Amino acid sequence: LIVCVKPQQMAEALASLRPSVTQRHLVISIAAGVRIRAIEENLADGVRVVRAMRNQACLVGLSATAFSTGKNATAEDRSTVEDIFSSVGRVYLVDEEMLDAVTGLSGSGPAYAYMVIEALAEGGVKAGLTREVAIALAAQTLLGAATMVLETRRHPEELWKLVATPGGTTEAGMRALNEGGLKDALVRAVVEATKRSKELSK
Template sequence: MKKIAIIGAGSMAEAFISGILENGFIDKKNIWITNNSNQERLATLETRYGIRTTYNLNELFDQTDIVMLAMKPKDVATAIQSIREHLTEEMLVVSVLAGVSMDTIETLARIPLAIVRSMPNTSAAVGKSATAVAVNHRVTDSQLETTKTLFGTVGMASVVEEEQLDAVTGLSGSGPAYIYYLIEAMEKSAVEVGLEKDMASELIVQTLLGAAEMVKNSSKSSTQLRKDVTSPGGTTEAGIRVLEEHGVQEAFISCIKAATAQSKKMGTELSSKLQTADQPS
């Protein structure tokens, strides 16, 4: 691989830059990035990581293998319009834009493209993203392997069909917020039962890490793991009983279904708006 060009310089773009360099995916001199107009942000990334920044599109796309679309989804039409004369069929276009379909990207580009559409989450910032990727029929086997390696630099990646990405968004895309919400409740309860906040936070974080590691490494289901620590008449059973009385499990199911439906709605509306905006006047 010769070069990756990143369009957009927000937190997700920075997470990928950090992961790429930490894992040796490509040399820093071959990572190029641009944005709409925030020169200060580009200067910060250049200083922090030693990557290349430019507003010269000829320079940006010269010998580029991968183009990463990392701007705000609402800006994708303007962004692709500005770069499409530099895109070629040999490039792999990787999108981290929520709600923007591969068909929409190809329509805006006006040429056939090998496209990867992804749904990472904010844990990419610490190299722990749970990412799903979908690819179109123009992506080669070699490009697919490159894609898996790329997303492996910020966590783990699973290949799914594009129509499953709304469900992924509802589950793991928004998932960190659900866990933070749970942590908030545990922190509040810890204070109410007499624990110091700092100590409680450490206990909560380690409890979550330990439970996640158990689910990851055990051959037992999450249901069985829960039952294993729920002794009849014990403290865990008392706590679980209250959760069941309040319908917590059903609330989580409804939560993920609602987020999935909202992702589908937003994606449909955005794609329609983008394709309409690109029509000749």
């Protein structure tokens, strides 16, 4: 049973489910900020609970999903959850305490990536490309770079250093990024989003 409601609707949803959900059921919550313990306390004893955080890219089969298991969840339940979410992307098991960080990084992350694509495309337009071509090139470039990291399993720094030839065009571009504080801004974005996730879960 997958519970997909807004956090503020969770109490009402659990109240309606409580009479019919038993130990035979696995409840998977994708409501942001609602702790496993809170779900378990509002259902019958022994109900198996899993909490998951996926992102918008699940719509195209490329989600980054992380999940945590409750005290009654079994190894078979973990396998079931992995099977479900691997159908829409990659899946990672983490401690529940890490789900706020997951929210700040991969849950909110698509928005950061869209902004990077938007900025790259704007640069392309200023350099003379049409907006349509610039957006397509920027998006494909990020997709390719992400795939390189995942498929080669090489550290991102190692990969960008392979591209940034001393005295070349990429090095000039990287210098501009460093001067503009891109890396620090993205780090702050994840930290602030994580902080907000923790606040919302209280």
